[in-house]
Amino acid sequence: MPRLTGLTRFFWExxxxxxxxxxxxxxxxxxxxxxxxxxxxxxxMELAPEEVSGRGAIYMYTVAVTAFHPFWKDKVPYTxxxxxxxxxxxxxxxxxxxxxxxxxxxxxxxxEATFVETAPGLTLPMFRPAIRATGPRAASEVxxxxxxxxxxxxxxxx
Ligand SMILES: [Zn+2]
Numbered sequence: 001m002p003r004l005t006g007l008t009r010f011f012w013e014x015x016x017x018x019x020x021x022x023x024x025x026x027x028x029x030x031x032x033x034x035x036x037x038x039x040x041x042x043x044x045m046e047l048a049p050e051e052v053s054g055r056g057a058i059y060m061y062t063v064a065v066t067a068f069h070p071f072w073k074d075k076v077p078y079t080x081x082x083x084x085x086x087x088x089x090x091x092x093x094x095x096x097x098x099x100x101x102x103x104x105x106x107x108x109x110x111x112e113a114t115f116v117e118t119a120p121g122l123t124l125p126m127f128r129p130a131i132r133a134t135g136p137r138a139a140s141e142v143x144x145x146x147x148x149x150x151x152x153x154x155x156x157x158x
Contacts, residue, residue: 007035010049015125018115021049022085022093031088052087054113055130059084059092061105077102083111083127099128 014021023032026048030041038045061081067073079097084090097105098116111127118124 007037011035014049014051015115016121016123018123019051020054020113020125022052022087022091023047024050031085031091033085033091033093052085054125056083056085056093056111056127058082058097058105058107058109058111058127060107061097063102063105079105081127093125096124096126097128098126104129 010021010023023035024030024047025032025039025042025044026046027044028039028042030039031050031052032040032047035047037047039047059082061079063077063079064072065077067076072078079100079102080094081097082092082094083097084092096116097111098114100109110130112130113125114128115123116126
């Protein structure tokens, strides 16, 4: 169970509300994660948690097949990954990938945040494949949208 220190408390409390919060510099807009008291970009100490989109891509991953702690015994294999968030290049979150067959795993796979209650009162942000962004349904949505935008132009021509 993560320890709730002053600097990381917002992250876990956000997760409990199903919100992915990342520290953001209020001076220059740079995100910093894991939480640090000082902005990596401009050294400002004016950092505040802000909700992010939860979208990103797998930057690196490993599949754990051995449980090193009894807690994980019925959970192997599980996937540990660093997900690069869409908000900023290099903004990585260490997490677990869920709802993803091992054969689908690859660096660069688009993922989205999901919140998993792993124990009573403990909700962790994890990531799953962003199927809606790449699946057939997304393709039809793109077609629908282009038809919508084409319609006013067509009527304007009459
Ligand atoms: Zn800054």
